[in-house]
Amino acid sequence: xIAKAARQGLSAPVNVTWEITSRCNLSCCHCxxxxxxxxxxxxxxxxxxxxxxxxxxxxxxxxxIGGGEPFLREDFLDLxxxxxxxxxxxxxxxxxxxxxxxxxxxxxxxxxxYLQVSLDGATPEVNDQIRGEGTYAIILEALAFLARHGVPFxxxxxxxxxxxxxxxxxxxxxREYGAELRVSRFRPSGRGKESKxxxxxxxxxxxxxxxxxxxxxxxxxxxxxxxxxxEARRRKGxxxxxxxxxxxxxxxxxxxxxxxxxxxxxxxxxxxxxxTLKDLWDHSPVLNQLRNLQVKSCETCSRFExxxxxxxxxxxxxxxxxxxxxPECLVxxxxxxxxxxxxAKRMESGAVxxx
Amino acid sequence: xxxxxxxYQLAPGTQVREEEFGLLFYxxxxxxxxxxxCGRLLEGRFFMGEIPLERWLRERASQTPVPESRLxxxxxxxxxxxxxxxxxxx
Numbered sequence: 001x002i003a004k005a006a007r008q009g010l011s012a013p014v015n016v017t018w019e020i021t022s023r024c025n026l027s028c029c030h031c032x033x034x035x036x037x038x039x040x041x042x043x044x045x046x047x048x049x050x051x052x053x054x055x056x057x058x059x060x061x062x063x064x065i066g067g068g069e070p071f072l073r074e075d076f077l078d079l080x081x082x083x084x085x086x087x088x089x090x091x092x093x094x095x096x097x098x099x100x101x102x103x104x105x106x107x108x109x110x111x112x113x114y115l116q117v118s119l120d121g122a123t124p125e126v127n128d129q130i131r132g133e134g135t136y137a138i139i140l141e142a143l144a145f146l147a148r149h150g151v152p153f154x155x156x157x158x159x160x161x162x163x164x165x166x167x168x169x170x171x172x173x174x175r176e177y178g179a180e181l182r183v184s185r186f187r188p189s190g191r192g193k194e195s196k197x198x199x200x201x202x203x204x205x206x207x208x209x210x211x212x213x214x215x216x217x218x219x220x221x222x223x224x225x226x227x228x229x230x231e232a233r234r235r236k237g238x239x240x241x242x243x244x245x246x247x248x249x250x251x252x253x254x255x256x257x258x259x260x261x262x263x264x265x266x267x268x269x270x271x272x273x274x275x276t277l278k279d280l281w282d283h284s285p286v287l288n289q290l291r292n293l294q295v296k297s298c299e300t301c302s303r304f305e306x307x308x309x310x311x312x313x314x315x316x317x318x319x320x321x322x323x324x325x326x327p328e329c330l331v332x333x334x335x336x337x338x339x340x341x342x343x344a345k346r347m348e349s350g351a352v353x354x355x
Numbered sequence: 356x357x358x359x360x361x362x363y364q365l366a367p368g369t370q371v372r373e374e375e376f377g378l379l380f381y382x383x384x385x386x387x388x389x390x391x392x393c394g395r396l397l398e399g400r401f402f403m404g405e406i407p408l409e410r411w412l413r414e415r416a417s418q419t420p421v422p423e424s425r426l427x428x429x430x431x432x433x434x435x436x437x438x439x440x441x442x443x444x445x
Contacts, residue, residue, distance in 0.1 A: 005376045059372040061381035089383045
């Protein structure tokens with residue numbers, strides 16, 4: 001029923017990913033948004049509130065706020081309060097560098113807030129290679145502030161070949177702070193395009209990670225890894241791509257995309273300054289196309305029901321072809337030589353297939 | 356059926372909205388989604404805990420009678436939602 005309902009399109013997104021600013025005080029080498037300086041024409045406080053009103057009116061349940069670093073926006077706490085008073089649950093992704101005792105105390109008063117703090121290694125050597133010199137110590141301090149004030153949070157780690165061997169330690173660290181560990185998938189978008197060669201997990205690591213996930217069912221993945229999901233974890237989350245079906249992404253300047261990893265021109269759904277989100281959600285050809293995406297090469301696969309072709313964003317960024325199979329699914333990892341050459345040729349030719 | 360005499364409310368942290376297939380529940384613990392394929396038989400406002408299921412359905416049945424099998428599956432779905440902490444009876 002879920003797949004059918006999702007194909008037909010829900011009345012509204014279940015959650016919206018909102019990159020509320022492009023400003024960031026870090027320069028992580030895998031940043032999906034290539035964040036750094038604010039985008040020209042970012043949404044004003046008033047515009048943000050109007051968007052929240054829209055989200056509440058169409059009964060979006062949750063807003064996942066990221067950036068950039070959301071806490072760099074001077075109006076962010078006020079906006080957060082406004083989102084909550086409209087009945088929406090928030091999940092805020094932060095790099096943790098602006099956290100202090102006062103901010104943690106203030107955040108502890110928000111009942112509908114969940115925080116994700118990024119940490120990409122269990123040691124300074126690994127984390128700082130990705131997130132920047134000195135960040136490990138600052139992030140750990142942030143975790144301590146949040147734990148002290150009882151703010152619910154998770155440590156969010158993007159799985160890379162550098163931190164793969166530290167997963168157990170990261171899990172223990174999260175437990176010590178009374179938090180959860182959430183592992184996200186490395187995707188070659190934003191600055192991840194350049195760092196792919198050095199950071200993307202290796203084949204053996206991904207296979208081992210699938211087993212590791214199956215053995216640690218309290219570790220969250222934000223459904224990033226449905227392409228690797230074992231039977232044991234299938235019922236824990238959505239086992240298909242939620243882009244355009246359950247979620248969409250709003251950029252700092254009010255552009256709407258199917259997901260945070262497909263913020264490229266061919267996937268522009270529309271602009272919220274010109275049309276309402278409801279209008280875009282109901283009538284966008286881009287969203288409809290993704291809802292009905294058929295990765296034909298995967299349909300005969302024994303795991304098709306588990307992942308329905310995997311992550312279109314990874315396929316797009318890997319082969320410029322949204323109909324290419326997910327190269328990091330359990331089956332394709334083992335048989336990559338068998339199919340990859342034809343998609344690699346397309347990539348080399350410069351052709352782009354988005355439908 | 357005992358369930359017919361009950362009134363239900365959303366559990367704390369739960370929201371619901373109407374969809375073409377029926378009702379979509381969201382529980383912020385997790386968060387988790389629960390899909391109830393009930394068409395127009397139930398609406399979000401049923402979960403305000405004001406009307407027992409029997410009366411709610413009777414009011415609708417005057418327009419279209421609810422088949423026994425549909426009633427059974429609805430009762431089962433409500434039981435499951437209660438078991439999972441999505442709704443509470445009151």
